[in-house]
Amino acid sequence: MADCLTFTSPSGLEPHKTKERKERFSLLLLEPGEIYFEDFSVFYYPYNVPEEEAIKRRQRGRLKMCSKSILFDPIDTSFPILKFPLRECLRIAHWTGPLLSKIDTKGDVLVIESKQVIEMKEGNIVAPYRFIREKKKYLFSFNFVALGFVLPQLEQLNRASTLTPADQLTMVNTIVQSRQSKVTFNTSWLEDFYEKIVIETSAKRITPLVCNPGRVMLTCSRLYFQPFNNADPCPVVKCKLSQISRVVKRRYLLRHVGVEIFSS
Numbered sequence: 288m289a290d291c292l293t294f295t296s297p298s299g300l301e302p303h304k305t306k307e308r309k310e311r312f313s314l315l316l317l318e319p320g321e322i323y324f325e326d327f328s329v330f331y332y333p334y335n336v337p338e339e340e341a342i343k344r345r346q347r348g349r350l351k352m353c354s355k356s357i358l359f360d361p362i363d364t365s366f367p368i369l370k371f372p373l374r375e376c377l378r379i380a381h382w383t384g385p386l387l388s389k390i391d392t393k394g395d396v397l398v399i400e401s402k403q404v405i406e407m408k409e410g411n412i413v414a415p416y417r418f419i420r421e422k423k424k425y426l427f428s429f430n431f432v433a434l435g436f437v438l439p440q441l442e443q444l445n446r447a448s449t450l451t452p453a454d455q456l457t458m459v460n461t462i463v464q465s466r467q468s469k470v471t472f473n474t475s476w477l478e479d480f481y482e483k484i485v486i487e488t489s490a491k492r493i494t495p496l497v498c499n500p501g502r503v504m505l506t507c508s509r510l511y512f513q514p515f516n517n518a519d520p521c522p523v524v525k526c527k528l529s530q531i532s533r534v535v536k537r538r539y540l541l542r543h544v545g546v547e548i549f550s551s
Contacts, residue, residue: 290544291491291498291537311368311408312351312360314497314518322354322463322500323516327437331359331369332390332426334398341426342389350397350427352437354444354459357399359427367409367417369425373448375403379441381434382426390426395434397427397441463500472502472513476523482506492524493539510548526550 314323326349332341348361357376359369382398384391404425406417429437447458472487474480483506490503492512501514510531512524530550537545 290489290542291493291539291546311364311411312349312358312518314499316358316368316370316407317353318355320498321356322459323518324352324354324440324466325516326351326360327432328430329359329397329427330430331361332428334424334426338385338389350429352440352444354463355448357441359425364411365409367406370405370407371399371401371425372403372405373445376401376445376448377422379438379445381438390428393428395429395432397429397434397438399425399427401425467500467515470502470515472504472511473523476511476513476525477506478509478525482508491539493545 312326317323329348329350331346331348333344334341336344346361346363346366348359348363351358351360355373357371357373357379359371361368376399378398378400380398381394382391382396383394384396390396400422402422403418403420404423406419408414409417443462444459447455447462450458467489485505485507487502487504489500490512491498491500492514499514499516499518501512504511504513508528510526510528513522526548527550531548532551533549535547535549536543537547539545
């Protein structure tokens with residue numbers, strides 16, 4: 288199986304129908320070669336204000352964990368997406384507030400101290416990014432997951448950002464391979480449970496300016512692609528073999544490891 292896939296003529300594709308997302312996040316907001324892992328439901332609290340004021344001004348959204356940055360995407364699109372490059376982060380740690388703090392009720396508050404934050408798509412308008420170079424702290428309270436599960440992963444990625452580019456790439460690739468090796472294709476997405484599985488492997492779906500890794504499964508009647516992350520609006524892409532009109536070998540990164548699939 289090829290390492291990368293390109294689907295042409297999407298009329299033959301069968302994306303699984305899901306509720307339309309209102310998030311502004313896109314893989315295009317990441318650096319070239321950066322990997323998006325997963326996200327978490329959080330509340331963002333301003334740091335340098337009284338606690339009562341911070342609670343009034345809190346923002347609910349998703350905290351995106353990526354290989355070179357952390358992004359906060361508020362549900363309220365009037366606020367900008369905040370991007371924290373890991374190389375600019377001075378500290379990522381557990382925040383312990385005052386004894387009777389109303390913010391730190393469960394002990395799952397993360398503090399990010401950064402020298403720079405990038406504001407993007409304020410008001411859901413595509414415009415030049417704002418680079419704010421200021422040493423500042425940001426608080427995030429996790430809603431449905433324990434901080435102890437997220438913090439070690441963020442600390443590991445933060446350590447990787449302090450290495451030389453070559454060592455950082457090696458460490459990030461090790462983290463990526465470790466995470467992806469634990470993921471298998473979810474067979475509940477099969478259209479017919481009587482489909483015979485021919486092969487399952489890892490691959491990358493290539494679209495303009497975006498490379499999204501995932502799992503590919505080929506059955507006797509369909510080709511499936513399940514991304515490792517939830518960046519796509521559909522959790523799985525399905526293509527009937529009967530609708531595939533042509534399969535062409537392609538080069539990807541100067542290697543003959545690509546396949547372009549044309550569907551009718």
